[in-house]
Amino acid sequence: MTEKPSKFTMLRSLLTGPGTNFIMEAHNGLSAKIVEEAGFDGIWASGLSISAALGVRDNNELSWTQVLDVLEFMSDATSIPILVDGDTGYGNFNNFRRLVKKLCQRQIAGVCIEDKVFPKTNSFLGDGQQLTEIEEFCGKIKAGKDNQEHDDFSIVARIEALIAGRGMDEALRRAEAYADAGADAIVIHSKKADPDEILTFCRLWDHRVPVVLIPTKYYRTPTDTLREAGASLIIWANHNLRSSIQAMRATSARLKQHETLIDVESEVAPLNDVFSLADAGELEEAETRYLSGQARPNAVVLAA
Amino acid sequence: MTEKPSKFTMLRSLLTGPGTNFIMEAHNGLSAKIVEEAGFDGIWASGLSISAALGVRDNNELSWTQVLDVLEFMSDATSIPILVDGDTGYGNFNNFRRLVKKLCQRQIAGVCIEDKVFPKTNSFLGDGQQLTEIEEFCGKIKAGKDNQEHDDFSIVARIEALIAGRGMDEALRRAEAYADAGADAIVIHSKKADPDEILTFCRLWDHRVPVVLIPTKYYRTPTDTLREAGASLIIWANHNLRSSIQAMRATSARLKQHETLIDVESEVAPLNDVFSLADAGELEEAETRYLSGQARPNAVVLAA
Amino acid sequence: MTEKPSKFTMLRSLLTGPGTNFIMEAHNGLSAKIVEEAGFDGIWASGLSISAALGVRDNNELSWTQVLDVLEFMSDATSIPILVDGDTGYGNFNNFRRLVKKLCQRQIAGVCIEDKVFPKTNSFLGDGQQLTEIEEFCGKIKAGKDNQEHDDFSIVARIEALIAGRGMDEALRRAEAYADAGADAIVIHSKKADPDEILTFCRLWDHRVPVVLIPTKYYRTPTDTLREAGASLIIWANHNLRSSIQAMRATSARLKQHETLIDVESEVAPLNDVFSLADAGELEEAETRYLSGQARPNAVVLAA
């Protein structure tokens, strides 16, 4: 009988295994459970989504420990690996290696960092994205790799050169340097609707380390095109968050207008699903083991 | 020109003013913004929803400071008052008065506590709900009222006697005692689909303090019936959470199956809505005031 | 070459090994380092001391996650095992098993829980200490043991029967029951200056599981007496905290009165000790590896 691989090993396999794998955004324990329930093999803990869910901007308005607290809930709630969007690493190499240590302790399988400066601005906002020096970013990657507490923890280096308008050569130069520094994979990111620059990069990149793609802006590109380009991992980056916004706006508006639940009840998840998502049944069962009779609130239910 | 009333005063007015008011559930900064955006006058920070969103059970699996952290994000993100579901107050009178102090500091306008024992079980689970002694609960209410840092902070006492099968007399006796102890309003709670016991209570209750209703189980009851019964405040208790579950499940399932964003993009909130909900525009504008030119990532956008 | 044992195994060895071992109180990362530096084999994370250091009472005024945050700093700062004072386990069996899981994740080697009710009162205050039911407490121990994530995690059951005035028979009955439920050791606690009841208990106890003593009140008893009575572990429970109070009061008073550092400088630890306790040297060295030249604040120092 073989033991189940660790979450670290599971993510590493998604990155290095054959074919193209998919991971889906989550931003709290609940959405993480839903991603696992849907059958995905991994979770993308999006910085944008986590910030938005908490009500703040994607500009490092959250402290890194506030993000860590969210990740811990997500990790506790699921059994598939989490790749976290680590922004720029929350400071210099020293801040980043601390983060890596804490992520390993929370069983977060990998972190993606981008070569911009702290505090970050979302890649899809503005035109003046400032890149960090290559050497500085490589030092950060090395420090992370040297301090990871599990061998299969993954550091994914996200290249923002195309987004910053610095051109293909710069993007390739950075990819090479980051791979040399020890990155386990790279993300080549783009804010264009047209996938040309992404496809060009993939063609020119020697694929020494796996390529991860985030087709948020070039979402019309058929997935087979990305597959053929050699993507090891594709991230659906923020669509749970955005679907929840759509739904909550509709429900809130309807309740505000009609002032009754009658229309709403059948369109939302049943209350029992809230309980079963939290595994209320396990607690009921545990109460029979660990609580004496009179202290068991669910005693009658279980007898029924 | 008159100053805007505090959030504390705004909630007190919802409780004590004429007619029936409505507040809507939220569980994080984002959903709180959506409740405000929909035009509601207040927010219900549901214990069930906050627990579920973080991925844990509604059995005080969260520490009280973890709940407080969520509330702070919600309060920072909105300008309407928040009434928080404070479960049983997280311990005895001393724990509760500490909570009240912290809630006031975070500008949370009021707290609802229920007369059960710590750790709580959700009212809709099991049949063995254990009630706390009346005297003990009254001490808790008094301690809270004596330690609130704003005069208009509200303490709402939630009566679980009907849910615990203890009968109407017990419910009325408790309502009297809690009002005497200083409760600013009461919730009479029921897990029946039929509103009879709620309506009976309202008829017998002398209405010395306002009545709050949570028609989660008796959702088919026309709102006018509750209005005529004298409800001062009605809470839509968990429907943002439940609509987000429905939507995220659908989106995750579709992406898992079809492996493409093409079908999904038009059904979720646009990416720009995520930025505007976080008020990205205010930061862009602030950058022109506080950042020198070269450090402004959004410089070109603003010039455009 | 043999691998270093885990912190869990190290604590278990202190409890079960031959002779009498000693662990010393700490209440934050700094005091934990000092305990290790002094040569102790383990750390007692005192609930009283942690509460007092943060400025609150030893009545569960801290949430369990606030305590956990302190423990994480302590664990990160040291390489010897930590036994934490877990009060009553912060609720029922379910709260306690969550705590155990989190302690294991933070590499806390063991937890001591006492058979009182939540929220606790310090054992040395008042005369009306209320004990929990034996069966309820045994359920808590079992739930903890069943959910520990490391085989050698230790649960130590602290018996408050003597403190509560419930007599020797009750104390022995509880010790038996807790050992049967899976406790890895017991603490028999006393608030008397005279060690008689402690020594009697030790003589009558069959020593099926190791005995831990906390001689805060019977501090005049020679250690050899406790050793001969069969104590496996002795805890110096709050003396780092109390010595820091003494010292800070003296220093603050002197500075207030004399308004000069001249008298004070030679009586406090040198500033460089603050840096070396935090291992500033390691960071300097890391900067040479991970930072390019111009970004290294300590570059010149290292060259010197």
Added chain:
Amino acid sequence: MTEKPSKFTMLRSLLTGPGTNFIMEAHNGLSAKIVEEAGFDGIWASGLSISAALGVRDNNELSWTQVLDVLEFMSDATSIPILVDGDTGYGNFNNFRRLVKKLCQRQIAGVCIEDKVFPKTNSFLGDGQQLTEIEEFCGKIKAGKDNQEHDDFSIVARIEALIAGRGMDEALRRAEAYADAGADAIVIHSKKADPDEILTFCRLWDHRVPVVLIPTKYYRTPTDTLREAGASLIIWANHNLRSSIQAMRATSARLKQHETLIDVESEVAPLNDVFSLADAGELEEAETRYLSGQARPNAVVLAA
């Protein structure tokens, strides 16, 4: 009858009032209480001390919210104003204005920020301290002042030009600029044992805003000399921490060596002082008001 001034106003008075005032370092709730107990008019929440107490380095290894959590305990535990060492403001103007808002909410009376880059290095380490651009730092000050939630919140700008070897002219230029940007006071900092550069600065500075001095390195300088130089506020910056290190090391070493409390008991603060520092008496008294008889653990004590 006049109301007590707010903590904000109290700190502002210390800065702008006649003569030279003194504030003393604290790093947690306990040391903050001791500073107040000693009769000081204010507290210096030292970044170095807070980091060291938690067991980490003074290089922004703590997140800003971890520091905030410490400050909240300190503020809750005391009634005198706290000036916090805000390092470089934890990022850019946007991070800093968020910090200012949170500090106001926690009743922290003022913040001192220094003109270095994030993450910071302690001023007494290394020779390569890098300064931020004047314009960037002024933007930060302005953003802080524009977002403070209390009119009397103070922002103190700390000038590191002398420490960075940039000379007196640069120091004066920066002082001017920071005062123009709205700083309520400045710190001129030095790492020399000789106070000459400090005294020269004070003589040349037009004193448009008050000057704060931190004589950690030039501690031999008579306080009257600093007074005559025009210091409005003098900070004893880390001496509670350093005295606690000295004392805990001595106590731990002694207990390790002698394995008995007999020698130690009389040299540490009595256990009762731990309880009285936490105001255990207030809780006893509250129990008589808010708890029914049988639930009062201290009932007998009070009757005695």
